[in-house]
Amino acid sequence: MTGKNAENTNKNYLDYVSEISPKTNELKTLLHAFWVGGFICFIGQAVRFLFIYVFGLYGDVLAGATSMVMIFLGSFLTGLGVYDKIGKYAGGGSIVPITGFANSVVSPAMEFKSEGYIYGLASKMFVIAGPIIVFGVIGSVCVGLIYYVKGLFI
Amino acid sequence: MIDILFSFLKAFLVGGAICTLAQLLINKTKLTSGKILVYFLLAGLILQAFGLYEKLVDFAGAGATVPISGFGYLLAEGAIIGAKSGIFGAITGGLASASAGVTSAITFGYVFALIFKTHSKT
Numbered sequence: 001m002t003g004k005n006a007e008n009t010n011k012n013y014l015d016y017v018s019e020i021s022p023k024t025n026e027l028k029t030l031l032h033a034f035w036v037g038g039f040i041c042f043i044g045q046a047v048r049f050l051f052i053y054v055f056g057l058y059g060d061v062l063a064g065a066t067s068m069v070m071i072f073l074g075s076f077l078t079g080l081g082v083y084d085k086i087g088k089y090a091g092g093g094s095i096v097p098i099t100g101f102a103n104s105v106v107s108p109a110m111e112f113k114s115e116g117y118i119y120g121l122a123s124k125m126f127v128i129a130g131p132i133i134v135f136g137v138i139g140s141v142c143v144g145l146i147y148y149v150k151g152l153f154i
Numbered sequence: 155m156i157d158i159l160f161s162f163l164k165a166f167l168v169g170g171a172i173c174t175l176a177q178l179l180i181n182k183t184k185l186t187s188g189k190i191l192v193y194f195l196l197a198g199l200i201l202q203a204f205g206l207y208e209k210l211v212d213f214a215g216a217g218a219t220v221p222i223s224g225f226g227y228l229l230a231e232g233a234i235i236g237a238k239s240g241i242f243g244a245i246t247g248g249l250a251s252a253s254a255g256v257t258s259a260i261t262f263g264y265v266f267a268l269i270f271k272t273h274s275k276t
Contacts, residue, residue: 026181030174037173037221038166044216045165049158063219063228064254070220071255075262079270092177095187096194096221097169098255104191105259109267117268125263128188132222133256135192136229139199140248144233146203148244151237 029091036090040097044070067098074102079110104128161215168210168217191222198223202230228252 047069051057057065074097077083083103087094094100109125126133176190185193198221201207207227210218218224229248236247249256 029181030177033177034170034174037176038170038217041169041214041217041220042162042166044169044220045162048216048219049161060251063251066216066219067225067255068258071258072262075259075266079266081270090173092175092180092190093170093173095190096173096176096223098220098222098225100187101191101222101225101255102259102263104188105263106267106270109263110270110272113267113272121267122264125260125267128191129259129263131188132191132195132225136195136199136226136252137249139196139226140229140233140252141245143199143203143230144237144244144247145241147234147237148241 032090033093036086036093037097038093040070040093040099043073044097070098071102074099075106078103078106083107101129101132104132164214165217165220168214169220170217172217172221172223194221194223195226195229198226199230200226202227202234225252225255228255 044066048062048066051062051065055065074083077086077099083094083099084107087100087103094103105125105128108127109121112120112124114120115124172194176194179185179190179193180187198207201210201223207218207223208231211224211227219227229252232251233244233248236243236245236250
């Protein structure tokens, strides 16, 4: 009897756990993603202000220089092994910022370095970044052509 | 001074919100990070094709440009501006304005992967 009861309570408990834990975990992951992602953008804003007020940059050069610094930071922290630790904690908060794009370049490149500097490192660095560049370039050509055709008629 | 504080707050909140949306998608759909990046890039690109994403950039600054959707915005924006100067600009404008990001990702990526050893446990 006691054995069956224990089994029952065990089952009830497991049901209870599976019912409760995903929700709390999910809320936690959202919160982590929010503050880490927000903080990375906060740093980006600081870099932006530095370039605006100290170096007097604007427009395309400002956007380019800011993303260069963020990509530098993302690749460097990935090299040190720090970014992957941030990634475990923050999930989407570390994937979506441009630093995460840099991480997706450096991480597989380091991993496959042992397969050589050309077909290992240089080709594997595009495993995740490749599709992004492919869809980005094709998308921008589509947008450009639509606006070009639109310009002919208006 | 208060303006600067406000723009930091706006960058934090909007950037955080975009990342939370990504995390929500990861939780609900089990999408891999590579697909999330592609979808967010295309979202930024399409929103800017309708002239919408630049409004978010004006409001949130780095909060809108640092996420990968800001990269899509930059590609679309470059293509739209390029289209004004003719068909050549329409085709090359996107990658031209995104060239800083692509160049630095490839260069820093290769150099740091060369210098550092992998940390992933085998």
